[in-house]
Amino acid sequence: MTASTLQAILPAIILVISAMAVVAVDLITHRRARDVVLAGVAVVGLLLAAVAAFTLVGTTPQSVLDMLVVDGFSTFLMVTVLIGMVLVVIYSIDYIKLVGEHRSEYYAFLLAVALAITIAVSANDLLMVYLAMEFVSITSYVLVGFLRGDKRSNEAAIKYFLYGAVASAVMLYGISMLFGVTGTTNLNAVAQALAGETLAGGMRWLAFSSVVLLIVGFGFKTSLVPFHQWAPDTYEGAPTPITGFLSTASKAAGFALMVRVFIVALPSFAVDWLTVLAGVSMITMTLGNLVALRQTNIKRLLAYSSIAQAGYILMGLVCIPQAQFGLRPLQDFAFNGINGILIYLFAYVFTNLGAFAVVIAIENQTGKVDVKDYAGLIYRSPWLASLLLIFLLSLTGIPPTLGFWGKYFVFGAAVQVQFFALLIVALINSAIAAGYYLNIVRYMFLMPAEDEERIKIAPSLGIVLGVTFVAVLGLGILPGQLIQWASESAQFLVQF
């Protein structure tokens, strides 16, 4: 193990240390100051890890013990997710339902799940893929069920756990099939072993079934239809900061795993996963959007919206393979699908966390999470209403917000490979999505307030809202650097 290897896993090491530090600090601090101090330790740990990850940007990709690969793709997502986790920690500080709960475990688990995601985004071995996914899942189950006295939180955790257990078992079966055929679990080695095979005749069954089995696992993590049924109940019951986490960072981890496994290990099965995922993408965005139209609870609405968004993100993956497997080398493509996925995920993390910060601010004060409780929000808090408007516009994909650029790049990838069916479905879905996002806007701005009481914004939420606002609008107006970073990061995946 060399110094550069150590540097590559430094973010993970920092996260392990800070998770232990949180538990230790819990024992020595005074009760009253405890909540803020613990959050402070977690934030510092996450920020240090993010800085460590950022120093890796632009370095040559390197392999850690043949298990992990730290490359541009993983560092981009590491930085994004770790900053996202910082925001999750900060807006948990004042979350009303967590007051009085034991915070040290909460923050320690958040750090642990951040650790799990940093591993997941760099996992380059099927075994590591599986372990990372389980690590993310198990820590998430605990966080979802963290409100022990709250039945909905318990229900959410159980549901999430049952679905997750089945999904990961099915995925493990798929992994075992691949191992059985190739005799290796390293993604690059799997690719080499399969490249020599002529998949005619007897081996043909393997491609399709292993791809489908893997998609079950990834689909669960990224809430793709038809593996999404856990999402609405879990999103609704979980503590709201955790809902924010599930819909952003957790989803990013799932996409990272899926993209890397399919592109690095299974290019020879491209026809199979391409076909399946194209269908899944269309069904996911359509079903997510249509069901979202009927939602009255804002957390459930955002859950279905996040299902639909997963469908858009998947467009990036669906539209890359033709580039890699025949037509031209990937480097020629400004819109290569993978940079679309990265930009979309980046935009989605900040937009959705901002939206959830608004939801938390309102829940803290009123205890209500129904869309109708947002009636006349403009009178009660012009700031919250205006910010949520910007986040919703970003989710709709209206420029000059960050969400627009995410859509721009995944749609661009689809235009480039001339996948017209997918584009038409996406076009129709954009209109449907505008329907329910604007429904919230309608309540906030066009309806009279039932309760005139002003809504106060806690300082911690103020920080999160400020950061997400600057990211969504600032990077929306000047997206150049982000686009460049994402495009460079996407290149590594194919070189390796």
Place this chain on the structure above:
Amino acid sequence: MASFNEMILSLVVFIPLLAAVVLLFFPRENERLIKLWSIAISIIPLVLTIYLMVNYYASHIPNGGGMQYEVKLSWIPQLNSYFHLGADGLSVPLLFLTALLSTLGLYYSSFTIKKRVKEFFFLFLLLEMGMMGVFVALDFVLFYVFWEIGLVPMYFLIGIWGQPKDRPRYAAIKFFIYTLVGSVAMMLAILAVYFQTKTFDMQEVAALQPFAGNLPVASLVFWGFMLAFMIKVPSFPFHTWLPDAHTAAPTAGSVILAGVLLKLGAYGIIRIVLPTFPEAFSQWSMAIVILGVIGIVYGAFVCIAQSDLKRLIAYSSVSHMGYVMLGLGAAAAGIGRMTEPGMTDSMAMAINGATLQMFNHGLITGGLFFLVGVLYERAHTRDLGMFGGLSAKIPAYYGIMMVVAFASLGLPGLAGFWAEFFTFRGAFDIVAVWAAIGVIGIVATAGYILYRIIQSVFLGEYDPHKIDHWTDMKDGQDKHDPSDMAGFEKLTMVPLVILIIILGVFPTPLVEFFNQAAETIINAL
């Protein structure tokens, strides 16, 4: 330091934005300050656009016109996308129209908007910025961003300040979703163009003629753009959002919708579609011509059937924007026959008709919506059956309405005439049969203007029992008799009436602007 000529377009676009942002820091209660600030600041872009008109006319038109005041700054180098602005004979008059109607709209609204004043003026200024931006953007991405920026303020203007009985929330969402579908289609088309040409610069793209010789793909991209523009224009059969949105919007919102927002679509067709996809456009030109003619005739007949004055004028926009589509479709139909003698002249005529119609319709229908607002503020109804005999009661209003309504009808001597004249003069040469059918629309227009508006509102006997309470706009009191226009209402209408008359008698300077733009486009084909 950039010269004034390089900065002027940026100033025109961003001064409204700056004004809007500063407005956010004003106290909500100080409505007087908010109104004064908005109106005062909006005069700056107005003055600047007047300078543009004069300067362009004096310095550039004698020298062949072309794209002037250009500025090109790096914006998203990774995408090869630039902050590229410029204005030519087509955009300069439209900038002036935008600035004029915005200032008048703000001024009129400062007397009539009573609730949520700060938001109204903020959104209005934001909207002005988006519209100005569309008319000067020369980069596809920038164009798209400005195109979308106007969407949100308009949604709120309709939704918040619309009359409750007109279902403003429904109208607002309908407007938004219709436009959004078109926008996304345009985004996909822009991306397709980019993959072909590797640039987002409109002029470079037009010079490269993407998809030339590949008609199926060119048609697809062409319709991507056209969907966005035809929804915005709106052309039959995408017009159904318009009557709802225009009827529900507050007066100044309707003025901007009819006066400027509809022109964005037609502007896009002339600026982007015609120069970039001449082959596909010429191939599909008959579809555009036919849809335009259907719009003209169908819109006019629907007007006759209306009982709501504002809805009637909304539908008259469908009919009048049909002339624009007819003119542009006819010009495109001429592309394949440019060797025929006189064909390029006829094409230029048709385009001139369309562009003149854009400008004049902005003045005329903008004025009509103001006048509907004036009547509605007094009577609190727009039902044509409730009026009658008002000519004797409110003579000044009657006089102004006569001028504007007759201009809308196309009476020679007023601005509207020239647009129709040029359109039909050009179109008869190229698509004679359809132009002839379109003439039915002119007759029907005379029908609804004379029969529905002039007769049922102003002529006949005044019946004092129909409407009990007339609000007097001078002092806000309810009275039994209608009161004539107040000072601010007259002041709002004066610039429009003057322009309608001047451009009716002496349209040459304006035609020179548009003609030069049209000839530049045709010469490049």
